[in-house]
Amino acid sequence: MPAIVVVFEPSGLRVAVVSGTTVLEAAREVGLHISSECGGRGTCGKCRVIAQPASAPSLQDLEHLSTKEVEDRIRLACKLKIVENTRILIPGNEAFVKILTKTDSKEWALDSGLQNQFGIAVDLGTTTIVAYLLDLATGVQIAQVQSLNPQTAYGEDVMSRITYASREKDGARTLQQSVVSGLNQLLTKLLDTTEVTVDQLTRISIVGNTAMHHLLLAADINSLGLAPYQPSIVGPTTMNPQEIGFQTTNSSELYLPPNIAGFVGGDTVGFILSQRLDLVDDVIIGIDIGTNGEIVLSDQGNLYCCSAAAGPSFEGATILHGMRGQTGAIEYLSISDKDDRPDISVIGEDSPRGLCGSAIIDLVAELHNAGIIDNTGRMHMRSKRVIDDEKHGRSYVVVKSDESMESNRILFTQKDVRQVQLAKAAIQAGFRVLLDTVGKDVSEVNRVLLAGAFGNYIRPESASAIGLLPRTEISQVIPVGNAAGEGAKGLLLSKKSRNLAERIVANVKYVELASHKKFQDVFLDSISLLQ
Numbered sequence: 001m002p003a004i005v006v007v008f009e010p011s012g013l014r015v016a017v018v019s020g021t022t023v024l025e026a027a028r029e030v031g032l033h034i035s036s037e038c039g040g041r042g043t044c045g046k047c048r049v050i051a052q053p054a055s056a057p058s059l060q061d062l063e064h065l066s067t068k069e070v071e072d073r074i075r076l077a078c079k080l081k082i083v084e085n086t087r088i089l090i091p092g093n094e095a096f097v098k099i100l101t102k103t104d105s106k107e108w109a110l111d112s113g114l115q116n117q118f119g120i121a122v123d124l125g126t127t128t129i130v131a132y133l134l135d136l137a138t139g140v141q142i143a144q145v146q147s148l149n150p151q152t153a154y155g156e157d158v159m160s161r162i163t164y165a166s167r168e169k170d171g172a173r174t175l176q177q178s179v180v181s182g183l184n185q186l187l188t189k190l191l192d193t194t195e196v197t198v199d200q201l202t203r204i205s206i207v208g209n210t211a212m213h214h215l216l217l218a219a220d221i222n223s224l225g226l227a228p229y230q231p232s233i234v235g236p237t238t239m240n241p242q243e244i245g246f247q248t249t250n251s252s253e254l255y256l257p258p259n260i261a262g263f264v265g266g267d268t269v270g271f272i273l274s275q276r277l278d279l280v281d282d283v284i285i286g287i288d289i290g291t292n293g294e295i296v297l298s299d300q301g302n303l304y305c306c307s308a309a310a311g312p313s314f315e316g317a318t319i320l321h322g323m324r325g326q327t328g329a330i331e332y333l334s335i336s337d338k339d340d341r342p343d344i345s346v347i348g349e350d351s352p353r354g355l356c357g358s359a360i361i362d363l364v365a366e367l368h369n370a371g372i373i374d375n376t377g378r379m380h381m382r383s384k385r386v387i388d389d390e391k392h393g394r395s396y397v398v399v400k401s402d403e404s405m406e407s408n409r410i411l412f413t414q415k416d417v418r419q420v421q422l423a424k425a426a427i428q429a430g431f432r433v434l435l436d437t438v439g440k441d442v443s444e445v446n447r448v449l450l451a452g453a454f455g456n457y458i459r460p461e462s463a464s465a466i467g468l469l470p471r472t473e474i475s476q477v478i479p480v481g482n483a484a485g486e487g488a489k490g491l492l493l494s495k496k497s498r499n500l501a502e503r504i505v506a507n508v509k510y511v512e513l514a515s516h517k518k519f520q521d522v523f524l525d526s527i528s529l530l531q
């Protein structure tokens with residue numbers, strides 16, 4: 001039985017293989033292209049990938065790669081045999097990842113005396129990074145760039161990175177260098193595409209969850225890895241970015257807003273600030289679903305928040321044919337009554353290779369609606385497309401091999417349904433517990449604000465149907481773009497916004513779900529698909 005999993009980045013596609021399979025063979029199995037002119041004989045040197053962990057170089061590696069490349073974990077895919085769980089980054093694929101950069105632009109206060117000075121506001125996500133270059137005198141955005149967080153090579157979710165930082169020799173430093181080098185690349189890109197010079201770059205602001213914050217600063221992260229998951233740094237940080245390896249001048253300043261508690265960090269501060277959730281006069285739930293789900297409840301301006309451990313299922317991880325929102329990912333899906341074949345929409349109109357988060361939510365909602373999965377999540381043989389697969393068990397065939405140009409069959413398995421149920425139960429239990437804290441019912445929620453990529457790409461109808469969002473009028477479910485990134489811009493532009501953010505954080509009540517007396521019961525109740 002194959003027991004070793006290979007995860008390909010940046011797509012997030014994964015495949016289980018038997019020990020000894022080469023990376024090139026594994027990539028072919030999931031329909032990924034790796035340049036291989038010599039067909040895998042080890043003579044062309046074209047099939048370079050970055051491996052984590054990387055085993056000792058082969059003779060062909062030594063022949064085609066420099067010492068530095070070997071040190072940087074570059075290997076030839078056709079000669080690299082997989083003997084343990086491995087992450088493989090295929091260089092050159094980054095541009096195709098769909099990353100949310102759009103923000104709902106706000107009017108921000110400006111500091112005076114900053115003529116001819118520029119700054120970079122960064123939303124440092126667990127999976128992706130978005131950086132915006134702004135004119136500090138006018139607040140105008142000049143350029144934006146984005147990339148995958150290079151730390152994904154060390155683990156998909158915050159917990160695996162915390163484990164890496166705590167257990168591996170120099171782990172925290174390695175992860176810090178990895179993300180700072182990614183940020184430096186983005187900084188260079190921003191300067192290369194504009195007239196701005198590095199001397200004019202005087203401010204950087206970065207928002208991220210507490211794990212991203214601590215890993216950026218190489219701060220003590222052990223307390224975040226254990227209940228009650230407390231950050232070791234809570235207050236705001238102002239420092240010279242050169243101290244942690246930024247390629248800036250001596251006169252630049254790096255600002256990170258305060259963390260709230262648990263995994264709720266500066267990105268949530270940015271979300272609250274950009275939407276002014278402290279000023280609303282109704283009941284609003286704000287949700288930012290990433291590898292962790294940060295949830296904010298504003299009850300007429302009184303703020304409560306929590307972090308729900310949804311895991312990376314909604315980013316395609318832990319789902320058999322899940323992948324990130326990248327070329328070839330099925331993005332939306334519907335199942336018609338008449339036709340046995342689901343209608344799919346694929347990113348890049350390419351041949352379908354897997355399912356990204358929005359399609360995964362659609363699938364569960366549609367299969368439930370069609371009676372193929374019941375309220376408990378059990379899949380029934382109620383369609384010709386449901387099979388008992390020898391290797392993967394009961395599964396719904398989303399794409400048959402003869403329906404895909406690359407002959408890739410795409411399955412959605414019973415196990416996948418369970419993963420989605422657990423992830424959505426974590427989010428649903430999060431907002432139900434927050435509402436319970438203020439004595440309100442889900443039906444009393446007036447608006448739902450969806451921040452972040454996932455929230456902006458999902459179909460609210462499907463998310464509400466499976467209980468991932470509070471049931472409310474669909475018109476009251478409002479995608480607000482990269483709200484954390486917009487908040488980072490405010491924090492970049494003025495001390496006034498920083499002071500405001502610090503005051504807001506002092507008044508947010510954090511609810512620790514894991515130790516909450518009702519959480520377990522609410523979580524178990526939330527697993528059902530009956531809403």
Ligand code: FES
Nearest residue numbers: 036040042045078
């Ligand atoms: S495919 Fe040519 S060296 Fe690997």
